[in-house]
Amino acid sequence: MTGTTNLDGFAVRRPSAEPVVIEANRLFSQHLLIVGQTGSGKSTSAVALLNALMRQNQTGIILDPTGEYAHLPHAVVGKLGDNAFIDFAKLSADQLAEIIGIDDDIVVAMLSAAMTSLRLAYNVLHQETPYVKVGVSWTDYEAQLERLHDFPRPYDIRLLPDQLLEECVQPASDAEADFSLLGQQYDRPRQRQLVPVLAAVRKFLADPTMQRLFRLPRPKRRSEHVDASTKTQYDVVYLLTMFAAMKAQHRFLVIDLSALRSNLKVGKLVVSTLAATMLAIKTNLPHTVPIVLTVDEAHRYLTEAASHVGWVDQDGLSRVAREGRKAGLYLMLTTQSPLDLPSQLLGEFGNLLVHRVTTIDELSKLPIVNDIGKELAQQNVGEATFVGNGFEEPLTVTMVRAGDVQHDTASPVFRD
Numbered sequence: 001m002t003g004t005t006n007l008d009g010f011a012v013r014r015p016s017a018e019p020v021v022i023e024a025n026r027l028f029s030q031h032l033l034i035v036g037q038t039g040s041g042k043s044t045s046a047v048a049l050l051n052a053l054m055r056q057n058q059t060g061i062i063l064d065p066t067g068e069y070a071h072l073p074h075a076v077v078g079k080l081g082d083n084a085f086i087d088f089a090k091l092s093a094d095q096l097a098e099i100i101g102i103d104d105d106i107v108v109a110m111l112s113a114a115m116t117s118l119r120l121a122y123n124v125l126h127q128e129t130p131y132v133k134v135g136v137s138w139t140d141y142e143a144q145l146e147r148l149h150d151f152p153r154p155y156d157i158r159l160l161p162d163q164l165l166e167e168c169v170q171p172a173s174d175a176e177a178d179f180s181l182l183g184q185q186y187d188r189p190r191q192r193q194l195v196p197v198l199a200a201v202r203k204f205l206a207d208p209t210m211q212r213l214f215r216l217p218r219p220k221r222r223s224e225h226v227d228a229s230t231k232t233q234y235d236v237v238y239l240l241t242m243f244a245a246m247k248a249q250h251r252f253l254v255i256d257l258s259a260l261r262s263n264l265k266v267g268k269l270v271v272s273t274l275a276a277t278m279l280a281i282k283t284n285l286p287h288t289v290p291i292v293l294t295v296d297e298a299h300r301y302l303t304e305a306a307s308h309v310g311w312v313d314q315d316g317l318s319r320v321a322r323e324g325r326k327a328g329l330y331l332m333l334t335t336q337s338p339l340d341l342p343s344q345l346l347g348e349f350g351n352l353l354v355h356r357v358t359t360i361d362e363l364s365k366l367p368i369v370n371d372i373g374k375e376l377a378q379q380n381v382g383e384a385t386f387v388g389n390g391f392e393e394p395l396t397v398t399m400v401r402a403g404d405v406q407h408d409t410a411s412p413v414f415r416d
Contacts, residue, residue: 007056010048011397014383020397024058026390027351028292028330031321034384035335035366036355041382042334045353045399046294047072049332050252053292059243060252061278062294063271065301067258076251078239081212081259086270087235088214089154098269100204107197114163118155120144121163128156130163133182141182158205158217161198165191213259213270237277244281244288264300271301275316282327290328293320298333299340321348338365351388355379369394 008021027049034042047069050060054074062069070077078084088096093112102108117131124144125131133141168190169183178184204210211218215233236255243253255274260267275293282288295301295317303315320331331349335341339362346365354369356379363373368387372394376385379396386395 007049007052010052011399013395013397020395022386022390024053024056024290027386028290028332029325030350030389031325031331031333031348032351032353033333033335033338033341033346033349034353034355035338036357036384038336039381040355040379041384041399042336042355043068043296044382044401045355045384046296046332046334048399048401050292050294054248054250054252057248057250059248059289059291060294061240061243061291062252062254062296063257063274063301064254064296065257065267065271066261066296067256069254069296070256070258072254074251075254076239076243077254077256078234078236079256079258080236080270081209082256083231084234084236084239084255085215086213086273087237088157088216090237091214091273095269095273099210099266100200102197102200104197107194110164110167110194111160113167114160115155116145116148117166118157118159118163119148119153121159122155123153124148130159130166133166133169134184134186136182137180138182139180156217160205161201164194164198164201168194209259209263213266236274237281240274240278241281241285244278244285244291247289268301268303271295272303272316275320277316279316279320279324279327279329282324282329288328290330292330292332293324294332294334296334297336299335299337302341302345318342318345318348321345337362349388351386351390353384353386355384356381 006021007024007027008019011020012018013020032049034045036042050062051074053060062075064070067079069075070079080086091099093108093115096115097103097108097111102111117133121127121129121131124147165186168187170185170187171177171179171181172184176184205216210216239253239255257267257270260270275295278291278293282291298317302317317331317333320329324330333349337357337359338346343365352366352368354366354376356376357363357366357369357373358377363369363376369376369385372385372387375396379385382399384397384399386397
């Protein structure tokens with residue numbers, strides 16, 4: 001981060017109660033992990049830090065899986081499935097396959113080819129039907145591909161099941177085979193093998209939640225009521241780009257992902273996709289501002305790739321942790337336990353804000369706090385300790401709730 005922006009007024013030092021002032025560079029330049037048991041004050045700390053950034057016109061973006069940050073003042077809220085969506089045309093074949101539930105590499109390759117074919121049909125041939133590959137020469141096909149540029153291009157995803165069948169082409173018999181063509185006849189056995197995949201694709205396309213999240217076109221039926229709502233909807237990528245391109249004016253962006261609370265698998269993919277998208281935006285916009293990207297309870301939204309050596313670059317949050325700093329993109333994650341994060345990801349955080357942590361296993365995952373483990377176990381709600389590369393000595397503070405922010409995450413209490 002640039003400048004000498006100070007984050008003040010969000011914490012007091014114990015026991016003197018003197019206000020704590022910390023430079024943003026010092027706190028976030030090597031990412032910040034907020035860790036602690038449920039109810040120890042992690043979310044309150046995150047909000048206090050974000051509020052301090054906001055007051056200094058620094059840019060903060062929250063990927064909010066539960067929707068609890070959507071009611072904060074000064075927030076611009078994009079709620080997936082309501083006033084915001086992820087454009088399905090910007091999803092890669094791997095991302096779309098994971099959402100649908102396709103894990104066969106050969107079928108994923110066919111899905112990628114089908115998406116390209118539908119882009120050709122829509123943008124080059126200007127047709128509303130699938131791209132028929134039987135009888136098409138490789139020369140013509142390659143010429144059409146040259147005319148298809150500026151990825152991503154829109155396409156009619158409703159034709160995807162039929163297009164997958166069109167991808168199943170093969171030469172004729174040996175005597176009549178013409179390898180200058182994409183295919184001369186359909187591979188019927190392969191088409192039959194695709195039946196379960198076609199069912200999964202159709203289920204995805206017909207799912208009302210998926211239609212709202214990814215703005216899928218709905219099939220037209222005579223008896224179906226047409227929604228005449230004129231509510232403005234924003235592409236999430238547009239919102240992210242807008243905040244990345246200019247300094248915030250006492251505002252931060254919340255992407256409300258609460259529509260995915262019941263579908264953790266898709267939620268993980270969406271968080272990963274948005275994190276990777278944010279990294280790409282920052283990398284491609286050379287004059288962007290520093291951004292703190294926050295994910296609450298991040299351990300629930302790490303993809304399987306984050307836990308495998310060699311696969312970590314396939315997880316969006318892990319990629320930001322590894323590559324974000326040079327692009328001016330800094331992470332602030334909260335998690336209940338350091339045991340919930342893979343060691344390779346945990347090692348990317350140079351600074352920690354540790355609320356109450358009590359078990360030996362958890363403390364052993366944080367060797368930097370070995371000498372103060374007993375004190376950490378005895379911290380009260382709201383008390384936390386800053387440790388890491390930005391702090392020569394551990395700094396124990398009491399986090400103060402932002403005065404103009406109502407962010408109630410307390411559990412209900414029993415009453416008479």
